[in-house]
Amino acid sequence: MPLSTQSQTEGDNYVLVASLDNVRNLSNILKAITFKDHAIFNATPNGLKVTVEDSKCLQANAFIQAEIFQEFTIKEDSVGFQVNLTVLLDCLTIFGGSTVPGVATALRMCYNGYGYPLTLFLEEGGVVTVCKINTQEPEEPIDFEFCSTDVTNKVILQSESLKEAFSELDMTSEVLQITMSPSQPYFRLSTFGNSGNAHYDYPKDSDIMELFQCTKTQTNRYKMSLLKPSTKALALSCKVSVRTDSRGFLSLQYLVRNDDGQICFVEYYCCPDEEVEEE
Amino acid sequence: MAERNQTTDRTLSHAISWQISQPLPADCEETCFGQLRSVTFGYCLHIVHDVQCVRRLQIQTTEPTGDAKSQVNTFLWIPHLHLLTAKLTAWTTCKVTLNIILFNILACKRLLCSLVSALYLSNKPFSICVVFDQANFFDEYQLEGVAPDANEICLEVTPENLSRALRTSQNAKCVKIKLTKKHCPCLTLVAELPTLSSVSRVVTHDIPVDVIPRRLWHDFKEPRMPDFDVSIYLPPLKTMKNVVDRMKNLSNFLVMEANLNGEMNLKIETDLVSVTTHFKDLGNPPWGDDGSQGRSQSRDPEVMAHTRVDIRKLQQFLMGQQVNPSKAMCNIVHKRIIHLILLHEDVSLQYFIPAVA
Numbered sequence: 001m002p003l004s005t006q007s008q009t010e011g012d013n014y015v016l017v018a019s020l021d022n023v024r025n026l027s028n029i030l031k032a033i034t035f036k037d038h039a040i041f042n043a044t045p046n047g048l049k050v051t052v053e054d055s056k057c058l059q060a061n062a063f064i065q066a067e068i069f070q071e072f073t074i075k076e077d078s079v080g081f082q083v084n085l086t087v088l089l090d091c092l093t094i095f096g097g098s099t100v101p102g103v104a105t106a107l108r109m110c111y112n113g114y115g116y117p118l119t120l121f122l123e124e125g126g127v128v129t130v131c132k133i134n135t136q137e138p139e140e141p142i143d144f145e146f147c148s149t150d151v152t153n154k155v156i157l158q159s160e161s162l163k164e165a166f167s168e169l170d171m172t173s174e175v176l177q178i179t180m181s182p183s184q185p186y187f188r189l190s191t192f193g194n195s196g197n198a199h200y201d202y203p204k205d206s207d208i209m210e211l212f213q214c215t216k217t218q219t220n221r222y223k224m225s226l227l228k229p230s231t232k233a234l235a236l237s238c239k240v241s242v243r244t245d246s247r248g249f250l251s252l253q254y255l256v257r258n259d260d261g262q263i264c265f266v267e268y269y270c271c272p273d274e275e276v277e278e279e
Numbered sequence: 280m281a282e283r284n285q286t287t288d289r290t291l292s293h294a295i296s297w298q299i300s301q302p303l304p305a306d307c308e309e310t311c312f313g314q315l316r317s318v319t320f321g322y323c324l325h326i327v328h329d330v331q332c333v334r335r336l337q338i339q340t341t342e343p344t345g346d347a348k349s350q351v352n353t354f355l356w357i358p359h360l361h362l363l364t365a366k367l368t369a370w371t372t373c374k375v376t377l378n379i380i381l382f383n384i385l386a387c388k389r390l391l392c393s394l395v396s397a398l399y400l401s402n403k404p405f406s407i408c409v410v411f412d413q414a415n416f417f418d419e420y421q422l423e424g425v426a427p428d429a430n431e432i433c434l435e436v437t438p439e440n441l442s443r444a445l446r447t448s449q450n451a452k453c454v455k456i457k458l459t460k461k462h463c464p465c466l467t468l469v470a471e472l473p474t475l476s477s478v479s480r481v482v483t484h485d486i487p488v489d490v491i492p493r494r495l496w497h498d499f500k501e502p503r504m505p506d507f508d509v510s511i512y513l514p515p516l517k518t519m520k521n522v523v524d525r526m527k528n529l530s531n532f533l534v535m536e537a538n539l540n541g542e543m544n545l546k547i548e549t550d551l552v553s554v555t556t557h558f559k560d561l562g563n564p565p566w567g568d569d570g571s572q573g574r575s576q577s578r579d580p581e582v583m584a585h586t587r588v589d590i591r592k593l594q595q596f597l598m599g600q601q602v603n604p605s606k607a608m609c610n611i612v613h614k615r616i617i618h619l620i621l622l623h624e625d626v627s628l629q630y631f632i633p634a635v636a
Contacts, residue, residue, distance in 0.1 A: 087552050090528045094554065096521030127518060129556040 016043050016079045016111040019071035023107040023122060025258040026064060027092040030085065032236050032256070032266050033060040035229035039085035040138045043111075044078050051141045052085065057271040058226040059142055060233070068262050071108075079111060080138040083118055091131040095124040111135075144269040150245045153180035153218055155187050156211035157202065159237045159254070165189055165200045166231045169224070173198075175273050176224050180244060181217035187242075191224070210239065220248040221273040233266040248272035425493055432458065433491035436466060444468045444484035452479070464488050505618055507610035508584035510566060511537040513619070514558040516607060519545075520597040522556050527590050529554060532635060535593070536585030537611055539563050539578055547590070564608050584613040586634045593617075596630050604628075 020026055033039070033052045040051040047065035066072040095105050105124040112119075117132040169176065170193035177190040187202040187209070204212040230252055234240060237254035244250055252268040424430035448454050451470035459467040465485040472480040513519065522545060526533055530547035537543040541561040547554050596619055604621040611617055619630040 084551055087529060090525045091552065091554060094522055094525045094556070095518065096524070125518070126560075127514065127556060127558055129522065129554060131552060131554045133552045134550070 013112045014073075014110045015075045015113045016109070017071060017073045018043075018048065018069045018107075018109045020068075020107045021070050022104040022259055023092050024104070025068055025260065025262070025264075026107065027089060028236060028258065029062045029064060029256060029264050029266065030089055030092070032233040032254075033062050033229075034085050034089060034232075035060070037084050037086055038082055038136075039088070040080065040082050040141055042078060042080045042138070042141075043074055045074055047072065050085075053142060054226060054229075056142060057223070058229075059144060059269045060229070061141075061267050063265045063267075065264070068258070068264065079113075081111065081114075081118065081135040082138045083133050083135050087133055088118070088120075091120050091129075091133065092122070094122055094129045094131070095127070144249055144271075146243075146245055146249055146251050146269055151243045151251075152216050152246055153214040154211065154241065154243045155180065155202075155204075155209060155214070156239060156241045157187075158208040158210065159234055159240050161202070161208050162240060163231075163234055166234055169228075170195065170198055171224065171228070173224055175221040176227050177219060177221045178242070178244070178250065179217070179219045180214050180242070182214045183217070186212070186214070211241075218244055218248065220244060220250065222250055222270050223273050226270055227268075230268045233268065237266070429493060429496075431496070433493075433496055434458070434464070434466065435489040435491055436486055440484075440486045441466070444486060447482075458488075459485070461485055464490050505610065505612050505616060507618065508578065508613045509537045509539055510564050510608060510610045511539075511541065511543055512562045512564060513607040513609050514543065514561055516597060516604075520594075523590065523594050523597055526554060527594055531590055532587055533590040533593060534585050534587045535609075535611065535617055536583040537561075537609065538583045539580035542583075543609075544583070564606075584611045586611055586614055586617050586632075587636075588617055588632045589635055592632045596632070 030039075030050060033050065036052050036054055038052070040053075042049045042051070045066065047063060047068070050062045050064075052060045092107065103124065105122055108121040110119045110121070114137075115135075117134050120129075120131040120133070122129045122131070169189075170191040172193035172195070173191035175192065177188075177192070179185060179188040179190065181187075185199075185201045186204040189200040191198045202209060204214075233252075233254045233256070236256045238257060239255040241253040242250070243253075249272065250268075250270040252270075254266040254268075256264045256266055258264060422430065422432065424432050445468070448468065448470045450473065452473050454468060454470040457467050457469070459465050464487070466488050468484040468486065470482050472482060474480050523533070526545065526547045529552055530549050532547070534546040534548075535543070536546070541559065541563055543558040543561055545556045545558075604623045606622040607620070609617060609619050615634050617632045617634075619632070621628040621630075
């Protein structure tokens with residue numbers, strides 16, 4: 001592989017090397033969480049976790065397991081850094097965003113540790129692009145303390161019909177209200193916009209409902225501006241799990257299949273809006 | 280410049296070509312030799328792409344009397360005009376403020392089309408020059424220039440008007456372009472449209488032009504090939520375009536460097552990021568024994584010549600590529616200028632991007 005010669009200049013100083021035959025397996029997932037400029041990268045022997053946060057109320061995480069990569073070598077237990085995500089995506093898609101069948105861009109990502117830039121080697125059709133992106137000290141991601149033992153309500157839906165609903169959401173509504181209940185209306189999304197109120201109901205025995213575990217009726221509101229970016233992750237996904245805990249915190253987990261059919265996860269955590277109504 | 284009064288001039292000496300019109304659609308004003316009146320845009324002109332187009336060359340000997348039989352038709356065939364259309368269309372749809380196209384018509388030699396953007400993006404103009412040999416384009420080509428020792432005509436025209444006329448001439452059986460005088464000098468483009476019936480339809484566009492006086496001609500000469508340091512073939516333009524599009528998101532300036540070993544790099548560098556794209560095995564054009572190669576002959580093939588340019592200008596050049604050139608190359612004058620040349624059969628397009636500090 002032509003890229004292997006490039007790493008000789010870096011010597012053996014890398015702490016993280018990750019290679020992909022198809023860079024889209026990384027870039028597509030990262031696009032699903034790009035709503036802010038900065039992202040926190042955390043690599044462990046299990047794989048790569050990328051975190052983006054917004055105003056301490058929203059957190060998006062993308063997980064790309066080590067198995068997805070053709071090569072994933074890490075010399076420490078945990079390697080963390082922060083980069084400008086928009087710049088990173090421009091670099092990952094340097095050869096253009098469109099797919100031409102049979103032509104893939106290969107990626108080799110190298111990081112030498114604290115203080116060093118993130119180095120990307122991208123190759124397509126014999127042309128090599130080298131990118132060095134400056135890194136910063138990683139911030140500590142917020143711990144939303146969302147515990148699976150504290151989950152009040154949980155549903156797993158097929159993404160298809162939720163995609164429709166999310167694309168039609170009334171953006172003049174400041175909040176998105178989610179109602180989950182063991183009884184009617186089971187699972188409801190509501191908006192309160194200038195033209196009126198809209199409700200999307202998903203009955204528990206509907207085809208698209210793969211799992212329905214609701215113990216208690218809960219209605220929570222979340223700022224629309226915070227949740228709107230999750231639409232990108234939804235668009236990529238085939239299934240989504242929606243969970244709320246006793247505090248009304250929301251967890252959205254998306255199952256995403258990449259170009260090669262492998263599975264990655266994206267999750268969003270969101271705080272409820274100030275005026276929480278719990279029945 | 281002599282008056283262009285075709286009504287009295289039977290020969291073709293003052294115009295590039297002539298067409299005698301067949302009966303025109305009712306809503307078109309009367310036409311006669313030399314007094315083609317303007318019709319509104321909205322008619323379709325068509326140009327054939329087929330190189331096997333039938334040629335007919337006849338010369339009018341009488342004034343048209345309205346009787347079709349007494350008129351003799353002269354037809355032209357322009358085989359590659361669609362290329363010019365494509366390029367001009369591309370430039371004008373790029374939202375570039377291309378103020379003028381200059382047609383510099385050299386007698387019997389070349390049709391030179393020079394696109395100059397006076398105001399786009401910065402105070403420094405960059406220029407594009409298209410040169411094509413009229414013999415490969417026109418069946419009939421007649422010209423009488425300003426004076427016997429300056430057998431040229433220099434015209435200024437708005438690209439949008441010309442490209443619109445050419446664009447709608449995609450499927451014409453034949454097209455004629457002539458220099459005429461209406462209320463002002465015009466390039467009159469007359470096309471014959473194919474129809475289902477035996478009677479064909481003729482459409483005329485009158486495109487106002489300004490005649491450039493001789494004293495200003497030096498501004499519009501075909502640019503000389505600069506003494507370049509390195510000349511190299513360009514990589515696939517699509518790849519270049521993809522890369523430059525992304526680089527534009529990251530930086531305003533780009534460095535292009537190349538050497539005589541067929542290697543070219545595109546580089547950007549900012550506080551946040553540095554990106555370099557390496558192209559290899561591109562090949563260097565063999566320029567032969569003309570003087571401009573002198574500088575590069577004794578050059579170490581590994582050493583790069585580089586120039587830093589405004590990335591938007593390079594992006595513009597790449598945006599205009601709708602026709603795949605048969606050859607694309609680039610001459611770099613170290614730290615001064617990038618000279619890009621596209622050759623497609625018999626058309627050359629040259630593009631100059633000056634260096635920025």
